[in-house]
Amino acid sequence: MSSEKGPDHSRRKERSRQAILAATRALVAEETYEKVTIEAIAARAGVGKQTIYRRWPSKSAVVFAALLALSEDADGQSVALPDTGDLEADLKLVMRATVEEFTDPAFDRLIRALNAEIANDDALAAEYREKLARPLDEAKKARLRSAQRAGQLDVDADLDLVLEVLYAPLFQRWLYRGGPLTAAYADSLVDATLRAFAPRKESGPTPPA
Amino acid sequence: MSSEKGPDHSRRKERSRQAILAATRALVAEETYEKVTIEAIAARAGVGKQTIYRRWPSKSAVVFAALLALSEDADGQSVALPDTGDLEADLKLVMRATVEEFTDPAFDRLIRALNAEIANDDALAAEYREKLARPLDEAKKARLRSAQRAGQLDVDADLDLVLEVLYAPLFQRWLYRGGPLTAAYADSLVDATLRAFAPRKESGPTPPA
Amino acid sequence: MSSEKGPDHSRRKERSRQAILAATRALVAEETYEKVTIEAIAARAGVGKQTIYRRWPSKSAVVFAALLALSEDADGQSVALPDTGDLEADLKLVMRATVEEFTDPAFDRLIRALNAEIANDDALAAEYREKLARPLDEAKKARLRSAQRAGQLDVDADLDLVLEVLYAPLFQRWLYRGGPLTAAYADSLVDATLRAFAPRKESGPTPPA
Amino acid sequence: MSSEKGPDHSRRKERSRQAILAATRALVAEETYEKVTIEAIAARAGVGKQTIYRRWPSKSAVVFAALLALSEDADGQSVALPDTGDLEADLKLVMRATVEEFTDPAFDRLIRALNAEIANDDALAAEYREKLARPLDEAKKARLRSAQRAGQLDVDADLDLVLEVLYAPLFQRWLYRGGPLTAAYADSLVDATLRAFAPRKESGPTPPA
DNA sequence: GATTAATCGAGACGGTACGTCGTGTCTTTTA
DNA sequence: TAAAAGACACGACGTACCGTCTCGATTAATC
Numbered sequence: 001m002s003s004e005k006g007p008d009h010s011r012r013k014e015r016s017r018q019a020i021l022a023a024t025r026a027l028v029a030e031e032t033y034e035k036v037t038i039e040a041i042a043a044r045a046g047v048g049k050q051t052i053y054r055r056w057p058s059k060s061a062v063v064f065a066a067l068l069a070l071s072e073d074a075d076g077q078s079v080a081l082p083d084t085g086d087l088e089a090d091l092k093l094v095m096r097a098t099v100e101e102f103t104d105p106a107f108d109r110l111i112r113a114l115n116a117e118i119a120n121d122d123a124l125a126a127e128y129r130e131k132l133a134r135p136l137d138e139a140k141k142a143r144l145r146s147a148q149r150a151g152q153l154d155v156d157a158d159l160d161l162v163l164e165v166l167y168a169p170l171f172q173r174w175l176y177r178g179g180p181l182t183a184a185y186a187d188s189l190v191d192a193t194l195r196a197f198a199p200r201k202e203s204g205p206t207p208p209a
Numbered sequence: 210m211s212s213e214k215g216p217d218h219s220r221r222k223e224r225s226r227q228a229i230l231a232a233t234r235a236l237v238a239e240e241t242y243e244k245v246t247i248e249a250i251a252a253r254a255g256v257g258k259q260t261i262y263r264r265w266p267s268k269s270a271v272v273f274a275a276l277l278a279l280s281e282d283a284d285g286q287s288v289a290l291p292d293t294g295d296l297e298a299d300l301k302l303v304m305r306a307t308v309e310e311f312t313d314p315a316f317d318r319l320i321r322a323l324n325a326e327i328a329n330d331d332a333l334a335a336e337y338r339e340k341l342a343r344p345l346d347e348a349k350k351a352r353l354r355s356a357q358r359a360g361q362l363d364v365d366a367d368l369d370l371v372l373e374v375l376y377a378p379l380f381q382r383w384l385y386r387g388g389p390l391t392a393a394y395a396d397s398l399v400d401a402t403l404r405a406f407a408p409r410k411e412s413g414p415t416p417p418a
Numbered sequence: 419m420s421s422e423k424g425p426d427h428s429r430r431k432e433r434s435r436q437a438i439l440a441a442t443r444a445l446v447a448e449e450t451y452e453k454v455t456i457e458a459i460a461a462r463a464g465v466g467k468q469t470i471y472r473r474w475p476s477k478s479a480v481v482f483a484a485l486l487a488l489s490e491d492a493d494g495q496s497v498a499l500p501d502t503g504d505l506e507a508d509l510k511l512v513m514r515a516t517v518e519e520f521t522d523p524a525f526d527r528l529i530r531a532l533n534a535e536i537a538n539d540d541a542l543a544a545e546y547r548e549k550l551a552r553p554l555d556e557a558k559k560a561r562l563r564s565a566q567r568a569g570q571l572d573v574d575a576d577l578d579l580v581l582e583v584l585y586a587p588l589f590q591r592w593l594y595r596g597g598p599l600t601a602a603y604a605d606s607l608v609d610a611t612l613r614a615f616a617p618r619k620e621s622g623p624t625p626p627a
Numbered sequence: 628m629s630s631e632k633g634p635d636h637s638r639r640k641e642r643s644r645q646a647i648l649a650a651t652r653a654l655v656a657e658e659t660y661e662k663v664t665i666e667a668i669a670a671r672a673g674v675g676k677q678t679i680y681r682r683w684p685s686k687s688a689v690v691f692a693a694l695l696a697l698s699e700d701a702d703g704q705s706v707a708l709p710d711t712g713d714l715e716a717d718l719k720l721v722m723r724a725t726v727e728e729f730t731d732p733a734f735d736r737l738i739r740a741l742n743a744e745i746a747n748d749d750a751l752a753a754e755y756r757e758k759l760a761r762p763l764d765e766a767k768k769a770r771l772r773s774a775q776r777a778g779q780l781d782v783d784a785d786l787d788l789v790l791e792v793l794y795a796p797l798f799q800r801w802l803y804r805g806g807p808l809t810a811a812y813a814d815s816l817v818d819a820t821l822r823a824f825a826p827r828k829e830s831g832p833t834p835p836a
Numbered sequence: 837g838a839t840t841a842a843t844c845g846a847g848a849c850g851g852t853a854c855g856t857c858g859t860g861t862c863t864t865t866t867a
Numbered sequence: 868t869a870a871a872a873g874a875c876a877c878g879a880c881g882t883a884c885c886g887t888c889t890c891g892a893t894t895a896a897t898c
Contacts, residue, residue, distance in 0.1 A: 012870070033329060037858060048871045053860065116325050118385060120242060125386045133385075158397070160388065161378070165401055168381040169373035176327060176342075177334045179369065188367070192374055196405035221849070221889070246879060257850045262881070430863070430875070451747060455853060466876045471855065534743050536803060538660060543804045551803075576815070578806065582796035583819055587788070590795040594745060594760075595752045597787065606785070610792055614823035639844070639894070666884060675845045680886065 019045040020052055024066035029106040033113045036063070060117035060124050067114055068131055079135055081143040087152040088194055090143065095170070095186035102174045102181055115175065137163055157197040166193045228254040229261055233275035238315040242322045245272070269326035269333055276323055277340055288344055290352040296361040297403060299352065304379070304395035311383045311390055324384065346372055366406040375402045437463040438470055442484035447524040451531050454481070478535035478542055485532055486549055497553055499561040505570040506612055508561065513588070513604035520592045520599055533593065555581060575615040584611045646672040647679055651693040656733040660740045663690070687744035687751050694741055695758055706762055708770040714779040715821060717770065722797070722813035729801045729808055742802065764790055784824040793820045 023045035027036045038059055042049045056062045082090045101107055118125050140163055147153040153162075169189055173179050232253035236245045247268055251258045265271045291299045310316050327334045349372055356362040362371070378398055382388050441463035445454045456477055460467045474480045500508045519525055536543045558581055565571040571580075587607055591597050650672035654663045665686055669676045683689045709717045728734055745752050767790055774780040780789075796816055800806050 016870080038860085039858060042871095046871080048873080049860080050862090050872095051870065054870095059859095112329060115328055119324055119328075120321060122386065129385065129387065133387075161397060161401065164378035164381060164387075165374055165398075165405075168377035169370070171381055172373060172377040176338065177331065178338065178342075178373075188370060189374075192370065192405040195407075196374075196401040198404070225849075247881085248879060251850090255850075257848095257852095258881080259851090259883090260849065263848075434875075456855085457853060460876095464876080466874095466878090467855080468857090468877090469875065472874075530747055533746055537742055537746075538739055540804065547803065547805065551805075579796070579815060579819065582799060582805075583792055583816075583823075586795035586799040587791035589799055590791060594756065595749065596756065596760075596791075606788060607792075610788065610823040613825075614792075614819040616822075643844075664884060665886085669845090673845075675843095675847080676886080677846095677888085678844065681843090 016045070016047050016051055017055065020047055020055075020062065021066045021069045023047075024062055025070070025110070028063065028066070028110050028113050033109070033116070036113065038062070058121075060121050063113055063117055064124055064127065067110060071132060079139045081139055083143055083146055085150065087143075087147040087150070088190060091166070091190045091193075092187050094140075095166070095190055096183045098167075098170065099181045099183060099186045102170070108174075112175075151199055153194075154197045154199050156200075162193060162197050165196060166190070225254070225256050225260055226264065229256055229264075229271065230275045230278045232256075233271055234279070234319070237272060237275070237319050237322050242318065242325070245322065247271070267330075269330055272322055272326055273333055273336065276319060280341060288348045290348055292352055292355055294359065296352075296356040296359070297399060300375070300399045300402075301396050303349075304375070304399055305392045307376075307379065308390045308392065308395045311379070317383075321384075360408055362403075363406045363408050365409070371402060371406050374405060375399070434463070434465050434469055435473065438465055438473075438480065439484045439487045441465075442480055443488070443528070446481060446484070446528050446531050451527065451534070454531065456480070476539075478539055481531055481535055482542055482545065485528060489550060497557040499557055501561055501564055503568065505561075505565040505568070506608060509584070509608045509611075510605050512558075513584070513608055514601045516585075516588065517599045517601065517604045520588070526592075530593075569617055571612075572615045572617050574618070580611060580615050583614060584608070643672070643674050643678055644682065647674055647682075647689065648693045648696045650674075651689055652697070652737070655690065655693070655737050655740050660736070660743070663740065665689070685748075687748050690740055690744055691751055691754065694737060698759060706766045708766055710770055710773055712777065714770075714774040714777070715817060718793070718817045718820075719814050721767075722793070722817055723810045725794075725797065726808045726810060726813045729797075735801075739802075778826055780821075781824045781826050783827070789820060789824050792823060793817070 020041060023041050024036070027040055027044060031040075036059070038049055038052055041047075041062065042052055052062060056065060081094055084090055102111070114128075118128050137160075141159045144153055144157075144159050144162060148155045148157070166189055170181070170186070173185075174181060179185070229250060232250050233245070236249055236253060240249075245268070247258055247261055250256075250271065251261055261271060265274060290303055293299055311320070323337075327337050346369075350368045353362055353366075353368050353371060357364045357366070375398060379390070379395070382394075383390055388394070438459060441459050442454070445458055445462060449458075454477070456467055456470055459465075459480065460470055470480060474483060499512055502508055520529070532546075536546050555578075559577045562571055562575075562577050562580060566573045566575070584607060588599070588604070591603075592599055597603070647668060650668050651663070654667055654671060658667075663686070665676060665679055668674075668689065669679055679689060683692060708721055711717055729738070741755075745755050764787075768786045771780055771784075771786050771789060775782045775784070793816055797808070797813070800812075801808060806812070
């Protein structure tokens, strides 16, 4: 049958694809990033270099695909944030978890590698935003909208801006090693963000005088 | 009276040093970053490769020094922020200027190159924080302290955190191309930050007079 | 049926190999020997440096292989010396031809280059003796044996020694530029050698029949 | 007055000169010849590179001067060959000693290094012949002339040719490692040479009729 | 005995070539 | 017929020496 072009080689295709992505993740996690070369990936995956070039245009794309595959495995499953009704508590929980993640050395290397590629490749940056960032951001915004409805967040707030104010300081501090990443720091970011976008009291008639 | 470190036999030294940094800046500004190689820098500067390696351990360090030299030329001169007494106006002025800067393609390439190096090199990151970031941050914090004294900013605010909330979103949006960098965006960051760190009401009457 | 060593995937291989050897010969013949660099050979041959290093361990080996290939092209064909029955005449013919060869500037440069490498590399010297010198020496010794049978040369003479006495003076005079290389000089070497290894009178009757 | 150019700094001059030549000899004797660089010589001699370049035009010239100095130290002293009246015995003595010399590893390295330079540098070859080879050759020829007078050698023999026939085979065998250098070999060279240049029989009354 | 000028050691400089590594393409062999 | 294996042209890497060029610090000769 083999609907697709070739007579079902898709098994081999898929196996080599997985081998490549796994090898990439392994290399990124264990070596300094300069050692993550196409040749090293091919060798580790037991694959010809051409098989990599046939599928991806650059090392960046492979590294990105390797990370993307990770998050797609976790697909379907809840990307939803907790919603206990208490925005502050929920956000602090999430932010503390994020801080934890960035503290893991393997994760650190992986994201740092990815960052280097994304920051210097427009197309990859776009793909990153679409495939990785957006779904997460939407989940976060869903929680924020819930909070707006509950009167815990300014209904006029630009939610993209809220997310940036919440996450960007953490990201930057991590990226440039600008200070310790602690639970307390996570909390203080949540506090600041909630103060910045607290519901306007006088949303009603609001006559100041 | 030429006090200084070395007993000036530094004429040649200094000339080649400047040639290298100038060539590096030129290449970073005009070419794609992969073309910025040690060999290209040496060729452009009319200098042997060894002369570069003798002074800097890596391309990263050269690129960094090239940028650092820029800001040291501007040394001594006011790194102070405007202080008209109106914090909001002053910050918006500064943030809008920053947005402008990031919009310049040459500056974009330079900072992007630097970012790639810093994000993957601890030592360089440390040097960056000490030599480039800190002086600017101190100037900014001076302005914020002035605002605290004027009752325009929470006196208990962690000024490092204030700066992060103010700048990190802008930086991240630029780095990952997460949205347009406009004056309005700059303003909204100032607004959010000022709301987040507004003086606490229960500061009592607090009338100095 | 292409027996040969490798199972012929050697089309490209062979082409680049020939290009390298040809380029080497051209450079040796036309430039001063210091200009014969691996980089120059690669450039001239339109080949990557690695392709050279993949096959040969040193410049010496390449130069040697270049010369060796020359003599292998002339392979199979008669390496036999003339045998008119008159040893003196035959040897003078050969020695005069040798003198001619050493007088050719291109040949001079080639052999001088080779000499420099051989004289300082045991392994190369061994290969030289096996692959280049020995076959020629065997051909010469065949002629000498014929002369021994004809009663024109001492039957007890060590033929290696005879060859050395015949050729070494010519070689040394050429190598150290110790005097003119002329036909008369060639003749006088043959004369001296024949005197040194003339048949012993008291060899008895020794009538072949 | 200071006849010479500079005001007599000859003390320092001489000391550094000796240091350079000694360092060169040491390096040649102990290291592989590629390690004998101008920089290594300067470092070993505790001398600036310029001090070497001021005196000699090339490494070859330094190496040559280093060897030359050796033989000049031995200057004045007898370069004369033994003359017991028995040419064969005297020559065998000398040739066996020469064979011994070439067998010494340090000497081997030194001469091999020198050979490489001489064989590729006309000017150096000429200087070698004049300053090193000729005096030795003259001493040898003096012995041969004595033999001619004693009727032990053909009076018409070209003594340069005699020396070549005697020494060149030994030299070539050493240079190309063409066989063992033994006392027996030395003897057989003397024997062959004496046969080649034995006095002509009709050297007696020489009656033409 | 202090001054002056040549010469030295030290080593940086602009270069060239080294031998290695990774790139992305191309070719051959295997399954 | 697609894949592994790996050769290929290319180009940058970081190192070693080259031969030239400053730069003070000795020297030794002159004042």
